[in-house]
Amino acid sequence: MAALNAPRLLPLVLAVALVSGACRSARPAAGTAPAGPAAPGAPAQRYESLRALLWFQSAEECRWIQRSAFAAARRSLEAALADASWSALGQGPDAAALPPAVIADLDETLLDNSAFEGGLLRSGATFSAEAWRSWVEAERATALPGALEFVRFAAEHGVTVFYVSNRDAPFEAATRANLAREGFPLRDDLDTVMLRGERPEWKTDKESRRREISASHRVLLLLGDDLNDFLPGVDATPVAERRAAAEAHGERWGVSWFVLPNPLYGSWEKALGAGQPAPADAAEALARRLGHVRAFP
């Protein structure tokens, strides 16, 4: 019930908006180390993500949310293939003749990087571009439950899957190798791995990449773990604005837009601090986060 009433409460929540102590937006922004000041190992920060991480890694509930999302996406894909007017991006009749495609994010959508998070937590380190590079180049990310089956189903039905990720361009070879190792289909005749910075206009906001794909393909579905995987201009916007932007496309969620759970990081976290200066220290960062909690009484 509280969740249903949440929009009305958001202005109050924003009154205490904050910058999160570890404000990564979509993973993996090289050079965007956490804005939070906590010394590595500071207890309040070090274990702040422990329960979320354990849920992501071990909860059967999480695994079946993921599998359910991909199963629903598969059903929608079947419907979309039978409906020439179907587009996840509102493309018009001209798109009917274009080859079909799906746009999927990689990290925490198709690939599980939670062991990287676990390594940070175990060692007491905070996110750094160097640590992330080591992880990506180790090519150890694994397919999330249901992801491989879904992507293979799409490929077998003539649907091109574009992997639109904010991994940085220099990681393309390692990312391709990791995808291939996990069994994700890659095309030889078309670059379907579209990373941030491969072209100057391919920035953190993925809209330019979605536009490019939609010029040559009819986009049937979007899959992601971050609002940025679906909408433009939502990377560092306040909670209420994100809510309004998502609500404006209410008919698409669960139909042509499928979101995967990610309690570990994301632009949702950045939104909590939108427009606010960085906190002075770890204690202030924690206090600000607590300020966002809805509570009774």
Ligand SMILES: [Mg+2]
């Ligand atoms: Mg992601």
